[in-house]
Amino acid sequence: MDGSDEPKTLSEVVRRCVSLICANLPDEWLAEAGSEVPTGAGVAADAIVRITSPDGVQATLVLEAKRLIERRDVSSVITQLRTATDPFQNVTGVVAARYLTPSVREMLTERGVSYADATGNEFLTVSRPGILVMQSGADKDPWRRPGRPRGTLKGAPAARVVRALVDIPGPWRIRELIEASGASTGATYRVVGFLEREGLLFRDEAGSLNLGSWRQLVQEWGKDYGFVRSNRITSYIEPRGLPALLQKVAAAGDLEYAVTGSLAASEWAAYAPARAAQIYVADAAKAAQRWGLRPAESGSNVLLAEPEAGFVFDRSRTNRDGIVVVAPAQAAVDLLTGPGRNPSEAEELMDWMERNELSWRQ
Numbered sequence: 001m002d003g004s005d006e007p008k009t010l011s012e013v014v015r016r017c018v019s020l021i022c023a024n025l026p027d028e029w030l031a032e033a034g035s036e037v038p039t040g041a042g043v044a045a046d047a048i049v050r051i052t053s054p055d056g057v058q059a060t061l062v063l064e065a066k067r068l069i070e071r072r073d074v075s076s077v078i079t080q081l082r083t084a085t086d087p088f089q090n091v092t093g094v095v096a097a098r099y100l101t102p103s104v105r106e107m108l109t110e111r112g113v114s115y116a117d118a119t120g121n122e123f124l125t126v127s128r129p130g131i132l133v134m135q136s137g138a139d140k141d142p143w144r145r146p147g148r149p150r151g152t153l154k155g156a157p158a159a160r161v162v163r164a165l166v167d168i169p170g171p172w173r174i175r176e177l178i179e180a181s182g183a184s185t186g187a188t189y190r191v192v193g194f195l196e197r198e199g200l201l202f203r204d205e206a207g208s209l210n211l212g213s214w215r216q217l218v219q220e221w222g223k224d225y226g227f228v229r230s231n232r233i234t235s236y237i238e239p240r241g242l243p244a245l246l247q248k249v250a251a252a253g254d255l256e257y258a259v260t261g262s263l264a265a266s267e268w269a270a271y272a273p274a275r276a277a278q279i280y281v282a283d284a285a286k287a288a289q290r291w292g293l294r295p296a297e298s299g300s301n302v303l304l305a306e307p308e309a310g311f312v313f314d315r316s317r318t319n320r321d322g323i324v325v326v327a328p329a330q331a332a333v334d335l336l337t338g339p340g341r342n343p344s345e346a347e348e349l350m351d352w353m354e355r356n357e358l359s360w361r362q
Contacts, residue, residue: 005142005143006098006142006143007098007118010046010065010066010067012118013065013067013096013097013098013118014046014047014063014065014096016118017047017063017065017094017096017097017116017117017118018033018047018049018063018096020116020120020122020135021049021061021094021116021122021124021133022049024122024124024133024135025051025131025133026131028054029051029052029053029054029131030051030052031049031050031051031052032049032050032052033047033048033049033050045062045063045064045084046063046064046065046096047062047063047065047096048060048061048062048063049061049063049094051126051129051131052129053129053131055129057128057129058090058129059090059091059092059126059128059129060088060090060091060092061091061092061093061094061114061124061126062081062084062085062091062092062093062094063093063094063095063096063116064077064080064081064084064093064094064095064096065096065097066095066096066097066098067097067098068097068098068099069095069097069100069104070101070104070197070198070199071101071103071104071107071197071198071199071200072196072197072198072199072202073199074104074107074108074111074199075199077095078093078095078108078111078113081093081094081095081113090128092114092124092125092126093113093114094114094115094116094124095108095113095114095115095116096115096116096117097115097116097117097118098117098118098143099117099118099119099138099141099142099143100115100117100121101141102139103198103220105121105123108123109123112125114126117137119137119138119142120135120136120137120138121135121136121137121138122134122135122137152194152224153191153194153220153221153223153224153225154224154225155308156308156309156311157183157184157187157188157191158183158187158190158191158221158224159221159225159309159311160181160182160183160187160309160311160314161177161181161183161187161188161191161192162191162217162218162221163181163311163314163315163327163329163330164177164180164181165177165195165201165211165214165217166211166214166217166218166329166361167314167315167327167329167360167361168180168361168362169361169362170208170209170210170211171204171206171208171209171210172208172209172210173208173209174188174189174192174209177192177209182311192209195217198220199212200212200213200216200217200220214329214353214361215350215353215354218329218332218333218336218350219336221333222333222336222337225333225337226334226337226338227260227261227278227303227305227333227334227337227338228337228338229337230307230308231280231305231306231307231308231312232284232305232306233303233304233305234284234288234295234303234304234306235295235296235297235300235302235303236288236293236294236295236296236300236301236302236303236304237293237294237295237296237299237300237301237302238277238291238292238293238294238301238302239294241301242263242274242276242277242301245277245291245293245302246263246277246321246323248290248291248292249279249291249323250321250322250323251322252287252290252291253322255281255282255283255286255287255290256281256282256283256313257279257280257281257282257287257324258279258280258312258313258316258324258325258326258330259277259278259279259280259323259324259325259326260278260279260280260305260312260325260326260330260331260334261274261276261277261278261331261334261335261338261342262274262275262276262278262335262342262345263277263278263325264278264325264326264328264330264331264334265328265331265332265335265345265346265348265349267319267325268328268349268352268353268356268360269345269348269349269351269352271341271344271345271348271349272341272345275301276300276301276302276303277301277302277303278303278305278334278338279302279303279304279305280304280305280306280307280312280313280326281304281305281306282306283306284304284305284306287304288304312326312330313326314327314330315327316330327360328349328353328360329353331349332346332349332350332353333346335349
């Protein structure tokens with residue numbers, strides 16, 4: 001799919017989505033399409049599709065079309081659909097769009113709302129006659145042009161802003177967020193714009209920025225940031241095990257480091273004994289030499305990470321054993337993007353963070 005395929009008008013978006021829905025019905029199902037059909041409460045739908053199962057049971061699909069839907073628009077679009085469909089029996093609302101981002105599709109699916117876009121993404125659920133259709137199209141907008149808003153939290157500047165928003169309660173003025181995060185003015189505005197479009201950040205009547213859910217923000221950040229993929233990782237073995245390593249780490253007061261992952265999470269929400277140590281260090285070679293670690297191609301129990309920027313050390317703390325650990329939000333995202341049981345540990349940690357927000361978010 002290339003730029004030449006881009007639907008130029010909303011009516012073309014509707015035609016493509018209707019065609020997609022009809023083409024993906026099971027064999028022996030029938031479909032009859034219409035357009036601009038008035039429905040409930042004076043709301044005009046952009047199209048309807050009447051489907052009939054092999055045993056003759058009929059249902060009506062009402063399409064509400066948008067060229068662009070952002071996460072912050074999802075609730076209002078759902079309300080609009082339900083206003084149009086609720087007065088009728090056996091009518092299903094369908095969101096139709098030129099392109100739906102993965103996060104928007106996820107929100108619609110979680111709320112049981114059917115959708116289709118012009119790239120081929122589809123989720124159709126009808127209770128009577130019973131049918132469920134799911135199909136994947138594009139995961140990136142194939143028609144996105146230079147200059148359109150950047151839709152990502154990749155990179156150190158974005159990470160700085162995210163960490164500030166999660167670690168420190170708002171509300172925020174932009175200047176305050178720039179100062180707290182250490183990110184540039186331009187980067188801060190870009191991240192704020194993205195988070196507003198995603199419905200994660202909103203402005204109150206005074207114009208101040210407020211974070212809707214720090215947990216959702218950590219999860220969104222985890223799509224673009226990962227302990228392994230965002231840092232330079234080297235693997236080592238501590239032959240005497242993690243307790244011996246931690247004793248040496250606590251004694252190395254002049255090294256810049258911060259423990260993350262399972263060992264850090266155990267400070268707040270112990271899940272299971274840690275199998276490996278994950279440690280951010282400013283200089284991996286120096287730390288490995290000081291701690292007596294052996295390089296390892298396989299079977300390692302220590303991962304040293306040299307970060308792309310120092311935000312990973314922001315708001316770290318020293319525990320009762322004299323060991324520096326990252327802030328809970330950093331440990332959570334590192335676990336969330338890790339292998340094996342790490343994502344479950346992340347959820348356990350974030351559950352604890354929700355129950356004890358006043359103890360870490362200040």
